[in-house]
Amino acid sequence: xxxxxxxxxxxxxxxxxxxxxxxxxxxxxxxxxxxxxxxxxxxxxxxxxxxxxxxxxxxxxxxxxxxxxxxxxxxxxxxxxxxxxxxxxxxxxxxxxxxxxxxxxxxxxxxxxxxxxxxxxxxxxxxxxxxxxxxxxxxxxxxxxxxxxxxxxxxxxxxxxxxxxxxxxxxxxxxxxxxxxxxxxxxxxxxxxxxxxxxxxxxxxxxxxxxxxxxxxxxxxxxxxxxxxxxxxxxxxxxxxxxxxxxxxxxxxxxxxxxxxxxxxxxxxxxxxxxxxxxxxxxxxxxxxxxxxxxxxxxxxxxxxxxxxxxxxxxxxxxxxxxxxxxxxxxxxxxxxxxxxxxxxxxxxxxx
Numbered sequence: 001x002x003x004x005x006x007x008x009x010x011x012x013x014x015x016x017x018x019x020x021x022x023x024x025x026x027x028x029x030x031x032x033x034x035x036x037x038x039x040x041x042x043x044x045x046x047x048x049x050x051x052x053x054x055x056x057x058x059x060x061x062x063x064x065x066x067x068x069x070x071x072x073x074x075x076x077x078x079x080x081x082x083x084x085x086x087x088x089x090x091x092x093x094x095x096x097x098x099x100x101x102x103x104x105x106x107x108x109x110x111x112x113x114x115x116x117x118x119x120x121x122x123x124x125x126x127x128x129x130x131x132x133x134x135x136x137x138x139x140x141x142x143x144x145x146x147x148x149x150x151x152x153x154x155x156x157x158x159x160x161x162x163x164x165x166x167x168x169x170x171x172x173x174x175x176x177x178x179x180x181x182x183x184x185x186x187x188x189x190x191x192x193x194x195x196x197x198x199x200x201x202x203x204x205x206x207x208x209x210x211x212x213x214x215x216x217x218x219x220x221x222x223x224x225x226x227x228x229x230x231x232x233x234x235x236x237x238x239x240x241x242x243x244x245x246x247x248x249x250x251x252x253x254x255x256x257x258x259x260x261x262x263x264x265x266x267x268x269x270x271x272x273x274x275x276x277x278x279x280x281x282x283x284x285x286x287x288x289x290x291x292x293x294x295x296x297x298x299x300x301x302x303x304x305x306x307x308x309x310x311x312x313x314x315x316x317x318x319x320x321x322x323x324x325x326x327x328x329x330x331x332x333x334x335x336x337x338x339x340x341x342x343x344x345x346x347x348x349x350x351x352x
Contacts, residue, residue, distance in 0.1 A: 221293075
């Protein structure tokens with residue numbers, strides 16, 4: 001039985017702010033599972049967010065405020081994620097030590113691992129505890145984010161009378177969504193293809209072992225299709241996703257798709273090769289696609305052929321409940337891949 005004044009939902013509202021759009025997800029706990037209570041996205045004008053940098057906070061803020069209002073979201077506690085050049089995620093190997101000593105060591109030695117002035121970044125780390133009886137060294141995941149970039153987002157949210165309680169990293173939020181949807185420990189590569197950025201995060205036994213962002217994305221395809229056919233961006237998007245066809249230009253379109261997707265494959269293979277070089281005894285089992293670019297027609301088959309791996313398009317809401325009167329199940333399935341990061345943030349709880 002749920003007693004209203006004893007029932008608390010400490011989950012944050014998940015916000016994924018990309019260069020192309022803002023995605024919002026709100027979940028609610030229900031027993032041992034979750035219910036999707038609100039979900040939506042809004043397009044951003046070109047250039048207002050670029051590689052994680054908030055160039056036009058007033059414009060982005062208005063769009064977020066309208067989206068939250070339209071979705072009837074009243075929870076003010078929000079979480080958001082950052083990525084791009086302003087974030088460094090690095091795994092280092094050091095002598096194992098206690099928590100207090102480890103923190104002191106990281107703070108004292110961080111500059112040798114990070115290409116930013118230590119006073120200009122927020123710093124966090126996690127001991128992956130990979131040391132054993134025969135090996136006294138451990139892997140530590142180090143994360144640094146430029147203070148000014150983070151502060152710009154915090155100021156924008158504060159101006160909207162929202163309470164930002166959690167700052168995530170795109171790759172970690174995606175991993176959180178995947179681990180909830182598929183909790184079994186497997187060695188998989190998560191590849192999130194956004195409009196202008198591709199994030200690659202390889203997980204082994206629940207731990208991130210390779211994480212990198214690449215400045216490539218599905219907008220490349222849209223722009224090249226648009227230039228080739230001299231059409232509006234909306235029609236180019238439809239062709240990219242296979243909603244619309246142009247038989248008379250099929251050969252040229254195939255060449256564009258092959259050229260751009262081959263660039264993506266090369267970057268994915270670099271990450272896979274790096275993983276295999278350091279973990280030769282634990283091969284990758286699967287590649288999981290998310291982001292709007294994952295819906296490019298035929299991309300999953302192309303990647304499977306090029307990498308030799310099983311390829312799956314991620315559905316972060318699989319196994320979750322929803323009010324079918326409020327959220328159409330077909331819409332939920334359709335937008336799932338591009339909502340993965342927002343869902344991963346929305347699964348996190350507020351500590352305050």
